[in-house]
Amino acid sequence: MMVGVRLKEIREQKNLSQGDIERVSGLKRCYVSRVENGHTVPAVETLERLARALEVPMYRLFYNGDESLPPQTPHSKRNLPWGNSGKSRRYIDRLAIALGKMTSNDRDLILLMAHRVNQRQRRRRLPIGDSRV
Numbered sequence: 001m002m003v004g005v006r007l008k009e010i011r012e013q014k015n016l017s018q019g020d021i022e023r024v025s026g027l028k029r030c031y032v033s034r035v036e037n038g039h040t041v042p043a044v045e046t047l048e049r050l051a052r053a054l055e056v057p058m059y060r061l062f063y064n065g066d067e068s069l070p071p072q073t074p075h076s077k078r079n080l081p082w083g084n085s086g087k088s089r090r091y092i093d094r095l096a097i098a099l100g101k102m103t104s105n106d107r108d109l110i111l112l113m114a115h116r117v118n119q120r121q122r123r124r125r126l127p128i129g130d131s132r133v
Contacts, residue, residue, distance in 0.1 A: 003047070006061050008036040010054050025053035043100035 011021060018036075022029040027049060034040040035050075042050070051058040099107055 002038055003042070003061050004036045004038045007032075007050060007054075010056060010060065011036075014054060016054070021050070021053050025049045027053075041100055041102070041104070044096050046100075 011018070018029045018032045021027065021032050025032075027046065031040065032050075035042050035046075047061055048058055051061055054060075099110075102110070
């Protein structure tokens with residue numbers, strides 16, 4: 001489901017206007033309209049502001065069910081090997097912001113390129129037990 005459609009549904013369920021969202025979030029009414037109609041992809045920080053303005057947890061902008069989700073373990077406690085903290089975490093944050101500013105076609109192009117690079121790397125790897133150098 002597109003975030004904009006879900007945002008509009010929640011806003012209408014709460015009987016709020018785009019002007020109400022503008023006053024609470026500080027985002028321009030025309031920007032809220034562009035997000036709701038799928039003309040703009042908001043950054044993560046903007047999604048946080050919209051969720052606060054609607055007084056809902058941010059996952060509700062993506063989740064269509066009525067029941068709440070079970071609490072998730074924070075990333076810091078899952079011992080992820082990369083992207084959990086420090087330099088790699090800052091890289092992930094910058095990447096998320098950049099992807100949020102891209103058009104859908106640009107994101108698709110980036111994903112296609114990443115997929116092709118991954119395929120090439122897989123072809124170059126030797127099978128386990130192969131002693132060729």
